[in-house]
Amino acid sequence: MTNKIWVYIDQFKGQALPSSWEGIGAGLSIAGELGGGVTALVFGEGVEGIAQEAFHYGANEVLLADDATLAEYRSEPYTALIAKLATEQAPEVILFPTTTRGRELAGMSAVDLESGVLVDITALEVQDGTIVATRPVYAGKLLAKVQCSAKPQIITLRGRAFAKPEADESSSGTLTKVDAVLAEGDIAVKVFDYTTSEAGVSLTDAAVIVSGGRGVSNNPNLEAPGDLSEEEQEVWRAQQGFALVNDLAGVLGAAVGASRAAVDAGYIPYVNQVGQTGKVVSPDLYIASGISGAIQHLAGMRTSKLIVAINKDADAPIFKLARFGVVGDLFDILPPLTDALRNRLDQ
Ligand SMILES: Cc1cc2nc3c(=O)[nH]c(=O)nc-3n(C[C@H](O)[C@H](O)[C@H](O)COP(=O)(O)OP(=O)(O)OC[C@H]3O[C@@H](n4cnc5c(N)ncnc54)[C@H](O)[C@@H]3O)c2cc1C
Secondary structure (H helix, E strand, O other): OOOOOEEEEEEOOOOOOOHHHHHHHHHHHHHHHHHEEEEEEEOOOOHHHHHHHHHHHHOOOEEEOOOHOOOOOOOHHHHHHHHHHHHHHHOOOEEEOOHHHHHHHHHHHHHHHOEEEEEEEEEEEEOOOOEEEEEEEOOOOEEEEEEEOOOOOOEOOOOOOOOOOOOOOOOOOOEEOOOOOOOOHHOOOOOOOOOOOOOOOOOOOOEEEEEHHHHHHHHOOOOOOOOHHHHHOOOOHHHHHHHHHHHHHHHHHOOOEEOOOHHHHOOHHHEEEOOOOEEEEEEEOOEEOOOOOHHHHHHHHHHOOOEEEEOOOOOOOHHHHOOOOEEEOOHHHHHHHHHHHHHOOOO
C-alpha cells in the first residue's frame, strides 16, 4: 500500500510530539479528496510503540525505520531516508510539524527531492487535486493561499492549528519496516549529550500560556537590595514579577512566555520568547501581563483562541486584540487572580 499523504512523526527520546498527531489529523482532513489514507513515517531506535500510536491516531500505514543510526535525530540519515522512500514511492505530500527538527528536515528533504516547502501552514484544502495551503504573512495580518507545484509537496504545519484526532486503541494498519540508508561511518554529526533548558512546559504545545513583558520589572514599591547595580536591581525586580507569572502558570498548568524586551533585558531566557523572532504559539488561552502588544509580539500569538491582557495603560495596543482586558497594575492583579483560580480549581 502506498498512500499519497505522508506524515513525519517527530519524536524525542522515544516520545512523539503532540504536533505529530495533529499532522495525522491534518492528513486525514484531506485524505477524502486526495484518496487513500495516511502513512506515518516513524524513525528512531526502539520506536515500534510510536508506530502503534500512529495507528491509534488514524494512520493506516507506518513506514518504520528502527535502527541504531537513527537513535538520535540527525538531519543527514533522516533526510537520506526520506529522500530514498519518497523517490521510490512518490507520495503527493509530506507533512511535517513546524518544530525545529521538522523545519530542518522539511527543508533538507525538499532540496534532495527538488521540491519546495510551504512553511508554518494553518489550514489545508484540496482544489483540483492539488493542495492549497493557508499561511499567515505580514506578522499574521494577512493570510496567503499558497501552492507547491513540485512533487512531493512538502508542508510544515503550525503547532495547534490542526486538531489532534481522538486516539482509538483498537485501530491498526500495515506496518512496513524499512532500512536506514546511511551507515554510521557516513554520518558526520555525532550526538554526545543534551542539556535541558528550564523552560518547563513546551511553549508551542501548550494549551495555556502566561506571558510577562517589561512591565514585570515595574514595581516601585519593591525595594531591591542596595548592593546591586541599577541594572541588577531591575533584573531582581523582574524576577519578583516573573515569580507571580510563574505562580499563575503553575496553577493553570501553563507554559511561561515572554516579550523580547523581557528577554533582551535578561529577565528570562530566549527559549521563552514569543513573537516574530521567538516562538509562534496558538494556545487556547494566552494571558499577557505587562506586555504592550508591539506588532512583533502579536506576530507570535495573535492566533491564540482567547487572549487576556493585563496592563496599566488603557491605550496599550494589546487591548485591541484581547477579548478580556484588565487595566491595572499586574502586581495588584496577579496574586488575587492566582489565588482565586487555585481555589476554583481546588488545588
Ligand atoms: C526585528 C524585530 C523583531 C522583534 N521580535 C520580537 C519578538 O519576537 N517578540 C517580542 O515580544 N518583541 C519583538 N520585538 C520587539 C518589539 O518591537 C517590542 O519592543 C517588544 O515586544 C516590547 O516588549 P514589552 O511589551 O514587554 O515592552 P514595552 O513595550 O516596554 O511594554 C511594557 C508594557 O508594560 C506595561 N506595564 C508597565 N508596568 C506595568 C505594571 N506594573 N503592570 C501592568 N502593566 C505594566 C506598560 O504599560 C507597557 O504597555 C522585535 C522588534 C524588532 C525590531
